[in-house]
Amino acid sequence: MEQLLEILRELHPETDFEKETALVDHGILVSFDIVMLITRIEEEFDVVIPAKDITPAHFNSAKSLYALIASLEEQDD
Amino acid sequence: MKTMLTALYEQANLRPNAQAFCDTNETLTFSDVERIAESAGTALLRRGARREAILILHERCAREIALFFAVWKAGCFYVPVDAEMGENRIRSILDRVKPRFAIADAGGRALLEKYGFSGELLDPDALTAQAPDMQALDAIEAQTLDTDPTYLVFTSGSTGAPKGVVGCHRAVVDYANQISKTLRVDSTDVFAMQAPLYVDACLKEILCALMCGSSAVLVPKKLFMTPVPLVQFLNEHRVTALCWVVPALTLISALHTFDEVVPQYLRTVAFGSEVFAPKQLRIWQQHVPARYINLYGPTECTGMSCFYEVDRTFADGERIPIGRAFDNTEIFLLDENDRRADEGEICIRGTALCHGYYRDPERTAKVFVPNPLNPDYPETIYRTGDLGRRNARGELEFLGRKDDQIKHMGHRIELGELEAAAKTVEGVDAACAVFERERSILGLVYTGSIERAALLTALRAKVPEYLLPKMSRRVDALPLTQNGKTDRKAATALLFG
Numbered sequence: 001m002e003q004l005l006e007i008l009r010e011l012h013p014e015t016d017f018e019k020e021t022a023l024v025d026h027g028i029l030v031s032f033d034i035v036m037l038i039t040r041i042e043e044e045f046d047v048v049i050p051a052k053d054i055t056p057a058h059f060n061s062a063k064s065l066y067a068l069i070a071s072l073e074e075q076d077d
Numbered sequence: 078m079k080t081m082l083t084a085l086y087e088q089a090n091l092r093p094n095a096q097a098f099c100d101t102n103e104t105l106t107f108s109d110v111e112r113i114a115e116s117a118g119t120a121l122l123r124r125g126a127r128r129e130a131i132l133i134l135h136e137r138c139a140r141e142i143a144l145f146f147a148v149w150k151a152g153c154f155y156v157p158v159d160a161e162m163g164e165n166r167i168r169s170i171l172d173r174v175k176p177r178f179a180i181a182d183a184g185g186r187a188l189l190e191k192y193g194f195s196g197e198l199l200d201p202d203a204l205t206a207q208a209p210d211m212q213a214l215d216a217i218e219a220q221t222l223d224t225d226p227t228y229l230v231f232t233s234g235s236t237g238a239p240k241g242v243v244g245c246h247r248a249v250v251d252y253a254n255q256i257s258k259t260l261r262v263d264s265t266d267v268f269a270m271q272a273p274l275y276v277d278a279c280l281k282e283i284l285c286a287l288m289c290g291s292s293a294v295l296v297p298k299k300l301f302m303t304p305v306p307l308v309q310f311l312n313e314h315r316v317t318a319l320c321w322v323v324p325a326l327t328l329i330s331a332l333h334t335f336d337e338v339v340p341q342y343l344r345t346v347a348f349g350s351e352v353f354a355p356k357q358l359r360i361w362q363q364h365v366p367a368r369y370i371n372l373y374g375p376t377e378c379t380g381m382s383c384f385y386e387v388d389r390t391f392a393d394g395e396r397i398p399i400g401r402a403f404d405n406t407e408i409f410l411l412d413e414n415d416r417r418a419d420e421g422e423i424c425i426r427g428t429a430l431c432h433g434y435y436r437d438p439e440r441t442a443k444v445f446v447p448n449p450l451n452p453d454y455p456e457t458i459y460r461t462g463d464l465g466r467r468n469a470r471g472e473l474e475f476l477g478r479k480d481d482q483i484k485h486m487g488h489r490i491e492l493g494e495l496e497a498a499a500k501t502v503e504g505v506d507a508a509c510a511v512f513e514r515e516r517s518i519l520g521l522v523y524t525g526s527i528e529r530a531a532l533l534t535a536l537r538a539k540v541p542e543y544l545l546p547k548m549s550r551r552v553d554a555l556p557l558t559q560n561g562k563t564d565r566k567a568a569t570a571l572l573f574g
Contacts, residue, residue, distance in 0.1 A: 011547055014533035024302060030542045031301035032324040032486045035331055036516070051305050051334040059302075 001066050007040050008062055017062040024056040034059070041065075047072040079223045080246040081253060082149055084287040085111055092264065097286050098139035100295040105139045107290070113143035115209035117180075117201070118150025122213050124178065124197065126151050130229060132176040134158045134167075134185030135201065137274050139295060142283055144180055144201060145228070149246075152217040154226040156241075157275040160188055162231075163540040165498055168192055169238050170231055173436055180204065223247035229435050230277045232376050233490045235481065237497025241435030244277070248379040251428045253284035255403035259370065259384050260318060260345055264290035267342075269316040271296055271325050276488075277376045278350070281320045284380075291318075301325055304334040315342045320372070322487030323351040324517075330360040343367045349374075349381065351484045351517075352475070355391035362390070373399035373475060376489070377444070377459050378429045382406050385472060398472035399465070403429070408473060410465055415449040420466035422479060426458040481565070483512045485519050486543040492565075495544055499523060502535040507555050510546070511569040521546035522568040524555060548572055 008017045015028050023029045029037065038049055047069060058068045078084065088097070089111035097107045105113070121131065131148045133155050135141040141157075148155040156174055158167055167188070177196045181189055186198050223246045231239040262285040270293050272278035282293035294314045300307040308329060311319075319326075326348055329335075343365055349372035362369065374381035385400025402408040406427040412418035426448060433441035448456040464476040481492040492510035499508035504527030511520045523532070529549050536545055549572075556567035 012533065013529040013549070014531070014537070027542075029302070031298065032328065032543075033547075034302050035324070035328055036518070036547065038332060048333065051332050051337050054303055054305065054332060056303070 001062070003044060004041070004066050004069065005062055007037070007044065011037060021061040021063075023061060024059050029059060041069060045069050045073065078250055080149060080218075080221060080227075081249055081284065081287050082114070082146060082218070084253065085114065085146055088287060088290050092290050095264070095290060096292040098142050098283075098293050098295070100138045101297055103139055105143060110143045110146065112209075113140065113205050114146035114150050115211070115214060116207045117144060117147030117204035118214055118217075119210045120199075120204040120207035121147065121151035121153065121178070122210070122217065123207070124199065126153050126178055128225070129153050129178075130156050130174050130176045132156045132158055132171075132174065132179035132181075132189075132196075134160070134179060134181040134189060136182055136184060137295060137298075140201065141274055144204075145283075147204065148180075149221075149227065150214055150217065152221050152225070154228050154244075156229045156231075158185075159273055159275045160184060161273070161541055162275060163538075163544070164192070165237075165501070165539045166231065166239055166541065170241070173238075173241060174229065221246070223250065224432075226432065228277075230275070230376055233482070233488075233494045234440070235491040235493035237494050239494075240437060240440055242277070242376045243432040243435050244379055245432055248429050248431060249280070249284070251405055252280065252380045253288045255405065256281050256380060257285045257288040259372075259403065260285065260320070260347060261368075262289040262291050262318070262345075266291035266317045266344075267315055268293040268318045268320065269296050269311055269314065270294065271301070271319070271321045272487075277380050278320075278322070278487075280380045281347075301328060304329045304332050305337050308334055308338045308340055311340045312338070312342065316340070317342050318345040318347070319343065320347040320349070323348050323353045323357075324487050326353070326361065327357050330357045335360065335364040339364050345370065347372050347384075350487050350489075353397055355393050355395055355397065358387070358391060358397065362387075371397050371399055373473075375425070375459065375461050375463075377431050377461075378406070378425045378427075379431055380429075382425055382429060383408055383473060396468075396474050398468060398470075398474050400472050405429070409450075410467070411449065411460075417450060420476075421464065423461045423463040423465040423473075423475075424458050425461065426456065430457060430459050481510075483514075483519070485512070485517060488541075488543045490519070490544060495519070495521065495540070495546065498536060498540045498544065499532070501539065502527065502532055505532065507563070509555050509563045509565060509568040511565060511572055513569065513573045518547050518573070519544075520548040520550075520569075520572045522550050522552055522555060522572050524552055527551075 088107040093108035180199045227244040229241040234240045268282040270282045347370040369387035371385040372381040373383040385398045410421035412421040448458045495510040496508045506525040508523040556564040558564045
């Protein structure tokens with residue numbers, strides 16, 4: 001989780017990612033941010049995020065995003 | 078054809094009930110668009126609007142496009158503004174233009190009141206409720222010249238103050254001819270519009286509709302975060318043509334979208350504004366059989382000026398050319414001594430040139446200059462500040478910039494604009510904006526007492542989202558060159574290592 005928070009804070013240091021639960025709906029993560037964010041996550045966690053999982057529900061909070069990454073890591077094992 | 082209003086009139090007669098522009102709430106046929114233009118145009122005349130700038134601050138929608146034509150019907154020119162441009166940009170536009178009239182929806186009215194707009198606020202619904210006065214509109218049409226202005230589109234300025242590019246009718250008509258020919262548009266084409274309406278990029282889809290009877294669907298901005306629903310949207314609307322900025326196409330190809338869903342109706346994929354990575358283009362080519370066209374052109378020359386239809390496969394590291402000039406436009410390269418060369422600054426001449434920057438003779442004179450290759454009579458060319466070369470095949474290639482302008486998230490940005498905005502934040506002493514081309518990351522190195530988090534919060538309220546730095550660092554002192562100027566290269570290294 002800490003690793004993910006670091007990536008997010010680098011992009012948006014002004015956001016409290018432990019509290020914010022509407023990253024997409026509040027417009028904190030904006031359209032073309034998402035490519036950079038996903039590319040970083042795929043590199044750092046060595047996972048591939050399937051396009052169908054790129055939804056506001058998964059990206060609205062650090063927690064839900066981390067849950068997605070964890071479930072992808074599990075499938076990998 | 079003096080203005081594109083003639084083309085609109087023809088489409089409204091030829092195919093009155095065909096879809097012209099649509100958004101998620103409303104579909105406008107060509108006759109709807111003509112009717113809105115006539116009604117609102119008449120209403121503007123009744124209010125006393127004459128050959129002047131009409132500000133439009135409206136939620137991005139099909140109706141806003143029809144209002145652009147209403148402004149032309151009244152013999153005026155529109156200044157498109159959007160809340161997402163941010164407070165700094167909107168205030169400086171109001172400052173420079175001082176429009177007497179603004180057409181604004183509820184959200185726009187609230188914003189303009191907050192910014193102390195002193196002109197008359199016009200409600201778009203009230204304008205379109207007006208009965209058209211054909212005699213008055215015809216009289217204005219007869220007086221309009223093809224050299225009269227069409228719009229002011231504002232683009233980033235290095236001092237922080239944006240530049241208002243003055244478009245004109247004959248350049249717009251020429252662009253409509255060239256872009257529709259290049260894209261081979263016909264009345265069965267459906268465009269999915271990605272561009273905001275406050276940049277000239279949106280002209281492609283709008284002008285093709287007037288020229289050829291094609292239609293355009295405005296893609297909700299939110300879809301550019303979720304690639305699968307985005308492609309589903311294209312299929313639902315049977316979209317045949319895209320003219321998108323590179324990041325929007327990359328969003329789809331880089332995020333494995335084609336594993337789930339593939340656009341089924343696309344025939345034409347045009348891209349521009351940034352360099353397309355060959356890897357991403359190849360992914361598109363493998364999954365979507367279409368014509369791929371690289372477009373290049375500065376706002377100052379009305380939309381696009383140059384095109385290359387992809388006719389081969391590009392390996393990583395290869396440059397996709399920008400190709401050759403549109404018909405009726407010449408592009409040539411000038412070396413440091415202003416001699417014609419195979420490598421140098423990209424310069425443009427032709428009808429496509431706009432009139433220069435609004436109320437800004439100084440910055441106009443710097444780039445709209447007498448043609449150094451023509452000693453015989455006055456002829457103005459536009460110096461783009463872009464560097465290019467001709468490759469062995471005779472195709473033009475874009476190499477980079479002479480100055481600190483960058484392309485980021487599909488927008489043209491002067492690094493100086495971000496620096497100027499940062500310096501208006503209390504607690505910032507000095508700032509240097511930097512850009513890493515490889516990963517397209519905009520960054521900021523600064524000195525002062527303010528924390529990064531507080532700086533970003535303050536900036537968010539002032540500038541558009543594409544101008545927000547994605548990486549930032551506070552330092553004790555900015556690196557300087559031997560001449561005592563901020564050393565941008567060293568600052569870039571400080572941030573990106």
